[in-house]
Amino acid sequence: AQSVTQPDIHITVSEGASLELRCNYSYGATPYLFWYVQSPGQGLQLLLKYFSGDTLVQGIKGFEAEFKRSQSSFNLRKPSVHWSDAAEYFCAVRMDSNYQLIWGAGTKLIIKP
Amino acid sequence: EAQVTQNPRYLITVTGKKLTVTCSQNMNHEYMSWYRQDPGLGLRQIYYSMNVEVTDKGDVPEGYKVSRKEKRNFPLILESPSPNQTSLYFCASSRSGGDTDTQYFGPGTRLTVL
Numbered sequence: 001a002q003s004v005t006q007p008d009i010h011i012t013v014s015e016g017a018s019l020e021l022r023c024n025y026s027y028g029a030t031p032y033l034f035w036y037v038q039s040p041g042q043g044l045q046l047l048l049k050y051f052s053g054d055t056l057v058q059g060i061k062g063f064e065a066e067f068k069r070s071q072s073s074f075n076l077r078k079p080s081v082h083w084s085d086a087a088e089y090f091c092a093v094r095m096d097s098n099y100q101l102i103w104g105a106g107t108k109l110i111i112k113p
Numbered sequence: 114e115a116q117v118t119q120n121p122r123y124l125i126t127v128t129g130k131k132l133t134v135t136c137s138q139n140m141n142h143e144y145m146s147w148y149r150q151d152p153g154l155g156l157r158q159i160y161y162s163m164n165v166e167v168t169d170k171g172d173v174p175e176g177y178k179v180s181r182k183e184k185r186n187f188p189l190i191l192e193s194p195s196p197n198q199t200s201l202y203f204c205a206s207s208r209s210g211g212d213t214d215t216q217y218f219g220p221g222t223r224l225t226v227l
Contacts, residue, residue: 009153036218043117043203043218044156090155100171101216103155 002027004093006104014112015083021076021107023091031093033074034101035065039087047089050074061085086111115140117219119204125225126194134189134222136204144207144214145187146171147179149200150221156203162187194226 005024013019025031032051036044048059055067065076074091091104117138126132138145146161148171158171162181176198178190187206191198202222207214 004155034215043220044205045218046215049215092156100158100161101156103157105153105155 002093002102004091004102004104006089006091006107008107009105010108010110012110012112013081016080019076019078019081019085019109021089021091021109023074023076023104025072025074025091025093025102027072027093030069033065033067034092034094035059035063035074035076036090036092037061037087038090038106044090047076081109081111083111083113085109115217117204117206117217119202119219119222121222122220123223125227127227128195129193132191132194132224134191134202134204134224136187136189136219137185138187138204138206138217139185140206140208140217141184142206142217143184143209144216145181146205146216147177147187147189148203148205149173149198150203151200159189159202191224194224196226198224199226200224 003026034049035047037047038044047063048057050057050067058064063078067074088106088108090106092101094101120135143164147159148156150156157173159177160179162168168179204219205216207216
């Protein structure tokens with residue numbers, strides 16, 4: 001079955017440190033890939049998406065993600081986190097023609113001062 | 114301002130008492146969807162709608178109903194809520210539901226069924 005895995009439930013980083021959030025999917029073909037962020041008490045906001053072309057995509061708020069076909073991964077990165085980045089991050093993929101998004105369980109990012 | 118609105122934002126109810134959560138978008142989007150979010154499970158799709166009068170089941174449709182009588186509104190109906198439907202619910206919309214379309218999310222409705 002198609003699935004999305006975010007192996008880290010929580011990640012704690014210091015303010016100013018770099019960040020990488022992992023996302024792996026299982027599917028034979030190249031899916032459409034998304035990262036969303038959910039700030040406390042808020043809805044979900046799209047950070048970035050990948051459909052084709054350059055495998056390194058830039059998003060809002062200084063985030064980027066790299067699609068690696070060989071590893072079935074789409075990891076989210078940021079070179080220097082800010083306290084305002086504390087939130088829950090969700091990876092999602094769309095794999096077939098019924099337009100459904102398959103979601104990872106989320107990774108909660110905690111920022112240490 | 115382009116947005117998806119949901120009402121109510123918070124609701125506490127009792128088992129068996131019918132309720133409706135409204136969802137409205139002002140972007141003329143064709144595609145709308147309902148999700149529930151539970152800790153450790155991410156978002157799971159309940160129902161979606163490709164256009165007016167076109168709805169289909171998502172991954173977890175049991176216990177829910179939807180309708181799409183007009184383009185902007187997509188209410189979620191719980192005819193007889195049960196405690197296992199306690200969750201955070203999100204409505205989302207996108208232009209056409211196509212592969213490259215971004216989904217826009219409402220602020221969420223936190224439902225507690227006692």
